[in-house]
Amino acid sequence: MAVAGHKSENVSDRAAKQRLQKERLQKDQRALRTHMRLDHAFVELLHRRTYGDIRVSDISRKAGVGRATFYAHYSSKDDLLRSQFRRIVSPMLRPIHGGACPVDATALFEHIQSAPRLYKALTQGENAERAARLLRECFEERIRQMPGLNQTPVPAGLNPDLQRAMIVRFVASSLLAVLECWVENGSSDSPGDVQALFGKLVGNGISATEPLGPSR
16 A cells, blocks of 8 residues: 555656646746747837837737736846847857957848848937947947957056957947948948948957057
C-alpha cells in the first residue's frame, strides 16, 4: 500500500507540474500576443501621426486592450518606443573593425528609405526632441558595445572613460543628425552614399582625438 501511495503521489506531482507548465506557457503566449498587438498598433499610428500626437490611450485602443494591460507591459509610451528601438533599430548598427568610423549604419539607412513616414513621425512635430533623445540614447547603448571604441587612442592626461563617453555621444549624435537631415530632404540618396558621408564625418572627428606625434 505504501508503494502504491508513493506512486500515486508521484503521478499527482507530475500532473501538477505539467499543469503549471501549461499555464505558464499559455501566459507567456498571451503576453507575446499582447506585445505584438501593442507593437503593431504603435507602428500603424506612427504612419499617420507624429510621435507627440500619440497617447497611451490611442495605442491601447488601437491594439484592442485596456490601459491597465498596456501598463502591465510598458511603463510609458517612451518605454514602448525604447523597446522597439532596442529590438529592431539597434541590431541594424553593425561594428566596423579597423576603420576610422566604428559603425556601419547602412542597414538602418535602408530601413529608413523603406519607411520614411515612420521616421518623419519620430523626428518631426511636437515633442520630436523627446523621441530624438530616446533614439540617440539607444544608438549610444549599441555603439558602446562595439569593440572598435576600446581601440581608440587616448591623449595623455585625458580620462579614458570620459573620452570614450564623448566619442560614443559624438557618434550617436552624428548619426542622428545625418538621419534627420536625410529624412527632411526626402531620403532619396542611396543608403550606401549616406553611410559613406556618415563614416567620413565620424572618422575625421575621431581621428582628431588621436594623440599628436612628437613635435619637431
